[in-house]
Amino acid sequence: MSDPARCPCDPTRPYAGCCGRFHAGEAAPTPEALMRSRYSAFALGLDDYLLATWHASTRPTDLNWDEATHWIRLEVLDHRAAGERGHVHFRATFREGRRWGVLEENSRFVHEAGRWCYVDGEPTLARLKPGRNDPCPCGSGRKFKSCCGTT
Secondary structure, eight states: OOOTTEETTEEEEETTTTTHHHHTTOOOSSHHHHHHHHHHHHHHTOHHHHHHTBOTTTOOSSOOOOTTEEEEEEEEEEEEEETTEEEEEEEEEEEETTEEEEEEEEEEEEEETTEEEEEEEEEEEEEEOOOTTSBOTTSSSSBGGGTGGGO
């Protein structure tokens, strides 16, 4: 993350007032808020938070991090909550060295004991090959060659 004061899920928001409060222990009020905080936890390497917010029925014993993966951008495409169940459809753009990719997932959440938990999702993974004059995958609105393509 380029500016630690900005939230990885939405760089226009301060981390402390966005996902930072959930990482500090406050319960996320909606499935979307939990998903955003989990994305930020992936971007910041917060294993304990990810495992704590994963439903016990599907939680892995550990997380296998690929330190070469840098999470760049989050887009929430759809989100719903009905009673004790929730759904979030999102797209997350990442970079691994000079390679770019997009993880898109339909995630399921459940509300138990006063907290939302991530249950599972249906992910799809696609590689991106941005051209020099294409819009930058980071979402800056600039051309790739004058933004992330320079690094």
